[in-house]
Amino acid sequence: xxxxxxxxxxxxxxxxxxxxxxxxxxxxxxxxxxxxxxxxxxxxxxxxxxxxxxxxxxxxxxxxxxxxxxxxxxxxxxxxxx
Numbered sequence: 001x002x003x004x005x006x007x008x009x010x011x012x013x014x015x016x017x018x019x020x021x022x023x024x025x026x027x028x029x030x031x032x033x034x035x036x037x038x039x040x041x042x043x044x045x046x047x048x049x050x051x052x053x054x055x056x057x058x059x060x061x062x063x064x065x066x067x068x069x070x071x072x073x074x075x076x077x078x079x080x081x082x
Contacts, residue, residue, distance in 0.1 A: 002062050003072045004029070010047055010075040013039040021073075026051065027058030029073065043077055050074040 005018045014037045023029040026049055034041045048055050051062065052071035062070060 002029070002070065004033070005072050005074050007074065007076050008079055009043055009077045010040065013037060013043060014075075015039075018072075024062060025058065026056050026060045026062065026073075029062060030058065033075075040075075044075070046078055048074075048076045048078075050076065 002021045002023070003018055004021050006014045006016065011017050014033070021029055021032065023032050030044055030049065034044060050056070051060060051073050053074075062073070
């Protein structure tokens with residue numbers, strides 16, 4: 001079980017601030033998110049996907065290495081600020 005948190009434009013595109021998912025890898029998660037939230041498609045490729053606060057590649061496993069649950073997965077679109 002993975003808590004996925006959406007921020008800024010990703011939250012708007014997903015229509016929610018968070019949801020629970022069950023995919024095994026970051027890549028599978030991204031594909032499933034686009035399938036379930038088509039409006040995420042155009043921006044997800046530009047987003048950082050952080051697992052436990054660290055940016056991860058599509059091959060990164062979300063099973064926690066045998067643990068029951070890993071920390072949240074954050075979907076962060078690029079943003080500007082100062």
